Amino acid sequence: MAVRQVAVLGATGSIGTSTLDVIARHPERFRASVLVANQSTEALATLCERFRPDLAIVADASMEGDLVRRLAAAGVRCEVASGADAVTAAAAGPLCDTVVAAIVGAAGLDSTLAAARTGKRLLLANKESIVMAGELLLAALREGGGDLIPVDSEHNAIFQCLPPGRPVAGRGGVRRLVLTASGGPFRGRGRADLGTVTPAQACAHPKWSMGRKISVDSATLMNKGLEVIEAHHLFQAPPETIDVVVHPQSLVHSLVDYVDGSMLAQLGHPDMRTAIACALAWPERIEAGVPPLDLAAHGRLDFEAPDTDTFRCLALAFDALRAGGDATAILNAANEVAVEAFLAGTLPFLGIAELVERVLEELPAKPVVDVQTLAARDAEARRAARDVLRRAYC
Ligand code: NAD
Ligand code: MG
Incomplete structure (x- = not known):
């Protein structure tokens, strides 16, 4: 049995850590050949010491020198790269046959699409990429001919x-x-x-x-x-x-x-x-x-209907899905801005749904053409969300 060469995108996160735990239990089946993190070079270097990948990538290019120093100090010899393009290239490249898409948010889209297009086995945790670009991702999978196995627990x-x-x-x-x-x-x-x-x-x-x-x-x-x-x-x-x-x-x-x-x-x-x-x-x-x-x-399993009057976001997502086109990408972008603002303390909890709803109203759905137009719409939705945030909450 050939050992699967696994690229773990988002290796230092919650899904990444769980993935590496499973990989470590089965060295005869899997090898972590590529490890990717955003900025956390300390955690990434520690993982490299343990898993000895062929390639380590830090998405934030300003951290590359720091990663190189840490790996040298730990005596780890692997290739090092940085930047979003390096992540996408690695997902499509020859060092892996399996890609765990576990970057958080829209930042995971390009690498997810690249893995799909090149026919890798795609383990999809990064739900934002399919929410943004479902049709494009399915087309990329058809083009590449590989499998997508859902990692999100419900879809799995x-x-x-x-x-x-x-x-x-x-x-x-x-x-x-x-x-x-x-x-x-x-x-x-x-x-x-x-x-x-x-x-x-x-x-x-x-x-x-x-x-x-x-x-x-x-x-x-x-x-x-x-x-x-x-x-x-x-x-x-x-x-x-x-x-x-x-x-x-x-x-x-x-x-x-x-x-x-x-x-x-x-x-x-x-x-x-x-x-x-x-x-x-x-x-x-x-x-x-x-x-x-x-x-x-x-002992027991309980079930109840969701309260969509209080938790409006669920209803908004259904609305965006029914609206079609790029409405779900707009929803996702507005939500990412809203969650960031909530975590930063500048938006109250109930403001998250309000902000998403306002942005969906301001930007009616358009057909999804390609990744470039989708990226432009994602940027437009983020701008609109920041405007609402400034006007209504700051
Ligand atoms: P996390 O915040 O714990 O980890 C995110 C990882 O992505 C980190 O390794 C971080 O360094 C990396 N990252 C962030 N921005 C990046 C960028 N621009 N470029 C490259 N790497 C970047 O997040 P998580 O909880 O592991 O979730 C990851 C994805 O999996 C999300 O899309 C989430 O919705 C999905 N998911 C998570 C769980 C879970 O139990 N945690 C369950 C189902 C789905
Ligand atoms: Mg889930």
């Missing part, structure tokens, strides 16, 4: 519950896809209760340990909105065939509803190593370091 669950052979909703007897949502740290609270919540409270997720951006997205339910859009593209599911149910225990990761009344679910601990191991080894199964799930010890 659905992937496992669908019949084999790339089935889609509406065919193969599939009636509905049901995404589960934990509800985040503010589940059960009303708007009156959310005016003054802090970034620290929003990032204290009850079940999952994740990066700060996705943690805030989970608190607003925008994460579930982005995942509805992601499911639409990955499984070619019309919006009306995608449902969301809140499941606070986060043990059922999502379900597929079939026309005969069967619902298939995938269960497991809320530990991303399960989805990552599944995606790395598919169609085989490998040990992921995750203990078996003791259902009797957990």
Whole structure:
């Protein structure tokens, strides 16, 4: 069996760290051949010392010298590069056959597309890229002829519950896809209760340990909105065939509803190593370091409808999906600006949905033509979001 050469884009993050944990358990199957981080050279150098990749890349070019010094001090001899173009080139290049797309935000788009276009096995965690450019990503995958295996736990669950052979909703007897949502740290609270919540409270997720951006997205339910859009593209599911149910225990990761009344679910601990191991080894199964799930010890599984009046972001994401064109890219860009402002303390929690809604109103959807026009629209949406922010909140 050939050893898979894996590029871990976003190696120092939450998904990156979990990926490297799984890789380290199976040296006979996988090797981390390329490691990428944004600015955290100290963490990246430590990973290089342990995993000995062929190439280490720091996206922030001003940090390259620092990375070179740290690697030399640690006695690590590997190629070093920097800048966004180097990340994209590595995703498409000869040093890897598998790419874990685990950069956070729109910054992950180009490398995700490059991996798809060159037919690598693409393990997609970076949901923002498919939300922005779903059609373009699917076209790139067709062009490259490689696999996309979802790493997002809900989509990985659905992937496992669908019949084999790339089935889609509406065919193969599939009636509905049901995404589960934990509800985040503010589940059960009303708007009156959310005016003054802090970034620290929003990032204290009850079940999952994740990066700060996705943690805030989970608190607003925008994460579930982005995942509805992601499911639409990955499984070619019309919006009306995608449902969301809140499941606070986060043990059922999502379900597929079939026309005969069967619902298939995938269960497991809320530990991303399960989805990552599944995606790395598919169609085989490998040990992921995750203990078996003791259902009797957990006792109960609860389900409830999401409160979209309080958590408006979920409804906004459905609206953007139905609007079509580049509306989901506008939604994503506005949300990234809003989350950044919330984390910086310049936008209140409830302002995130308000800001996204305003930007969607100001910029009606246009057809998606190519990556360049999409990048221009992403920039336009960010400008519009910053304007709203200045006018309304500063
Ligand atoms: P994180 O903030 O913990 O890590 C982000 C990683 O991306 C870091 O290694 C950082 O250095 C790198 N990075 C940031 N900007 C970059 C840039 N411009 N160029 C290159 N590298 C850059 O984030 P995370 O929680 O690991 O999430 C990563 C992605 O996976 C997000 O899209 C998120 O929505 C998705 N995801 C995460 C989880 C989870 O459990 N954490 C679950 C499902 C999906
Ligand atoms: Mg998820």
